[in-house]
Amino acid sequence: MNLPKRMLVANVAWAQEIARRDPQFFSTLATGQKPQVLWIGCSDSRVPAESVTHCAPGDLFVHRNIANLFHPDDDNNMSVLEYALRVLRVAHIIVCGHYGCGGVRASLLPPADALPHVNRRIEPLCALAQTHRSTLARLPSEEARINRLAELNVIEQVRLLREHPLVREGEPAPLVHGWIFSLNDGQLRELASGYDVESAKATAAACANPLRIAQPTHA
Ligand SMILES: [Zn+2]
Numbered sequence: 061m062n063l064p065k066r067m068l069v070a071n072v073a074w075a076q077e078i079a080r081r082d083p084q085f086f087s088t089l090a091t092g093q094k095p096q097v098l099w100i101g102c103s104d105s106r107v108p109a110e111s112v113t114h115c116a117p118g119d120l121f122v123h124r125n126i127a128n129l130f131h132p133d134d135d136n137n138m139s140v141l142e143y144a145l146r147v148l149r150v151a152h153i154i155v156c157g158h159y160g161c162g163g164v165r166a167s168l169l170p171p172a173d174a175l176p177h178v179n180r181r182i183e184p185l186c187a188l189a190q191t192h193r194s195t196l197a198r199l200p201s202e203e204a205r206i207n208r209l210a211e212l213n214v215i216e217q218v219r220l221l222r223e224h225p226l227v228r229e230g231e232p233a234p235l236v237h238g239w240i241f242s243l244n245d246g247q248l249r250e251l252a253s254g255y256d257v258e259s260a261k262a263t264a265a266a267c268a269n270p271l272r273i274a275q276p277t278h279a
Contacts, residue, residue: 089117089118093118093121093148094118094148095118095119095120095121095148095150096119096150096151096152097119097120097121097150097151097152097153097154098120098121098122098123098140098141098144098145098148098150098152098153098154098234099120099121099122099123099124099154099156100123100124100128100130100153100154100155100156100217100221101122101123101124101128101154101155101156101157102124102125102126102127102128102156102157102158102161102163103124103125103126104158104161104162106158106243107156107158107241107243109122109124109156110122112241112246112248113248121140121143121144121148121150123136123137123140123141125137125181126162126163126178126181126182127157127161127163127164127167127181127182127185127213128155128156128157128213128214128217129163129181129182129184129185129213129217130155130217130220130221131181131184132220132224138226141153141221141224141226141227142226145226145227145230145234146226149230149231149232150234151232151234151235152234152235152236152237152254153221153227153234153235153236153237153254154237154238154239155214155217155218155221155236155237155238155239156214156238156239156240156241156248157210157211157213157214157217157238157239157240157241158210158240158241158242158243159206159207159210159240159241159242159243159244160203160206160207160210160243161206161210161213163178163182163185164185164206164209164210164213165202165206166178166179166182167182167185167186167188167189167209168189168196168202168205168206168209184216185209185213188209188212188213188216189209192208192209192212195208196208196209210240211240211251214238214239214240214251214252215238215251215252217238218236218237218238218251218252221236222236222257234254235253235254235255236252236254237250237252237253237254238250238251238252239251
């Protein structure tokens with residue numbers, strides 16, 4: 061059986077299992093969505109939003125792209141944000157990056173000739189890497205530089221979102237959080253809490269000190 065066929069068969073089993081556990085699940089799902097969270101994550105196949113948070117269909121409004129970037133001038137990004145805030149009225153926006161991110165790694169390397177769209181997309185990330193080049197240069201390995209830049213990238217996207225008029229003037233204004241996922245243990249770590257708007261600045265400052273960034277913060 062080919063892979064797409066296997067996926068379709070698996071879907072039938074999944075739907076039957078859900079319906080067996082909750083006979084009203086799909087009839088409720090069909091009445092409409094009311095997610096409380098907009099998730100902006102990386103396209104990486106290893107960081108599926110619903111799976112890593114034990115969320116169900118209907119819980120998350122999801123936007124994923126390479127390196128979980130927010131581009132205020134991109135209609136794809138902006139249409140998702142606009143719909144999430146003005147129609148769904150989500151209470152939370154979660155930016156979720158991950159360690160070992162290929163998009164972040166690419167921003168630290170020369171542009172790849174075969175990837176012009178990726179190159180253009182990650183230009184702001186390259187600029188962020190330049191801004192923090194002295195901090196990154198002090199780290200002992202490429203892996204450490206990628207992981208630190210992945211953290212800084214989450215903080216930067218949180219900052220951009222918090223400053224955007226759609227978010228600032230939202231009614232109610234959503235809380236913007238920054239998380240990072242570890243592929244090594246499957247755990248999420250909070251870098252910035254929407255309940256504490258100073259936390260992003262504190263985390264950014266802590267990025268200069270590897271010992272401090274190791275301490276997780278919780279709302
Ligand atoms: Zn990634």
